[in-house]
Amino acid sequence: MLKKTLLMAICFLLISQVQDVIYAEEENKEDFSFGYDIQLLPWIEADKIVPRYSKFTILDIESKKIFHVQRRAGSQHADVQPLTKEDTKILKEIYHGKWSWKRRAIIVLANDQWLAASMHGMPHGAGALNNNFPGHFCVHFLGSTTHKSDKMDKSHMLMVYKAAGMLPDYLNHLDAKEVVVSFIAGLKEQDSFILKQMATEKLKWKKELASLENIRLMGLKEIDSYDNDTIKEYSVEWQIYLKNRKPFKETKKIMLIRSSELESWKVVVYPNYLSKSK
Incomplete structure (x- = not known):
């Protein structure tokens, strides 16, 4: 000892x-290294x-x-x-x-x-x-x-x-399905840095993300897409646990895009995935 x-x-x-670490969680922080x-x-x-x-x-x-x-x-x-x-x-x-x-x-x-x-x-x-x-x-x-x-x-x-310090490179080499699984894991852990690596744009639902306690992934399947090389869509069934709310099950669609087969898949972020459908 x-x-x-x-x-x-x-x-x-x-x-x-x-x-010297610059950690990517706040708006003025872009990356981190040691x-x-x-x-x-x-x-x-x-x-x-x-x-x-x-x-x-x-x-x-x-x-x-x-x-x-x-x-x-x-x-x-x-x-x-x-x-x-x-x-x-x-x-x-x-x-x-x-x-x-x-x-x-x-x-x-x-x-x-x-x-x-x-x-x-x-x-x-x-x-x-x-x-x-x-x-x-x-x-x-x-x-x-x-x-x-x-x-x-x-x-x-x-x-x-x-x-x-190898997360971006690891995520860039995942297939589309694993990107979805990793994105859901990033949501579960409320980790802005993980989510930022896979999202097409900045998340706009910080309040809901901050109140998230857990996500239980129950089902994941690919939906027929227009172009499997550059566009994919998945149906995700999960159970959401938010603070001070009863857990609820939802089925959401998550779309992924990339400009070419040489690029990594990105999650299209436009809805609030954590909100309950009315």
């Missing part, structure tokens, strides 16, 4: 480097760098907040706990004072390596440390999977690529 003074020095270096090497490692390699009972540091990309954790369990991903009560406090601040399943792009600092990763902020399961955290939370790397399925969660995948 790194001594506290050395760890704080490293954290200071991280914070200084991150000041001036140091962030590794996009598959889970099979990351698992060895942060083995069970190892302690490491987490840097949240957006808030720039840093806290320390210990991996306690997990075979398909890392089940971790904040080290101290102060670390728990910082984690909760990252989630604006309320525990949440929302995924966030993070950097894991371990053994002088920076690893692209993703986390959620919901305590669950068992906990073993005196840290005011009722359980553990999950940290995912590229290719790590959930316990309920043997597939990587789409939101975690997007956040891992975002942390690595």
